[in-house]
Amino acid sequence: MAQLDYVFLADYAAVTGGKLTAIGASFTKVVVPSFPTQLSLYIAGRIRADHNEGNCPLTLTILPPDGSYEIRGDLELEPEAEEPYKENKVGLLFAAGVVISLPTEGLYAVQVSLGNEVARELKFFAEEEA
Template sequence: MARIDYAFVADFAKVEPSGTLTVVGASWTFVTATEFPSAHRMAVAGRVRAALSEGAVELLIAVQGPNDSFRIEGGATLVSTDAAAPYGPDNAVGYLFALELTVPLLEEGLYEIFVDLPEHDEHRRLAFEARLPPA
């Protein structure tokens, strides 16, 4: 069964051909905006662990604004590459993912990111607060 090993927000994230993640500015919990509405460029990244025999794994990422003001969803199919080296007793591989997106910051408040493996009932919730700078 596929599992989310970890997921996080970052300023930048990229899956390298070597099978590693390059990440800058990871795991923040707030964003300061000079005004609302505005937008914030960011990334969501992580690793899914699954048995090699499972094949492709469906990934769903959704961003939700404060008070359900909006919801943006996107999906991807994670597939093993020839470079993937199975490890552990269950012959698992790590499927890395990195999605860069621009989130509309409509107002101050809590923005949530949901990372799901819908076929495996596996979920993670990430969040950050958008606010104005101190007066």
């Protein structure tokens, strides 16, 4: 059964050559000049799965504090495409970028789901510059 090893928010993230690179990772607060505005956001992490498990469906959902929209993206990660590293386990790296609207100050949520279960919910607070 696939499990989420870790996940974080970043200013930039990419997977290349079997490595995850991130810049400005693991933030919990964003300061912007004014509202409304836009934010470029990356969600990155690693899933641990059995090599012969079959595809791992990953869903990313972004929710603003005012409920004005919901952004949802679905990914399919393929364990069979990776080399097992220990006891038939593979590490499936992912990085997904999106530009989101920040309509208002407040607490934004990013839900990361494996299958139909929310595995983690990341939150960040957006505030206006003083």
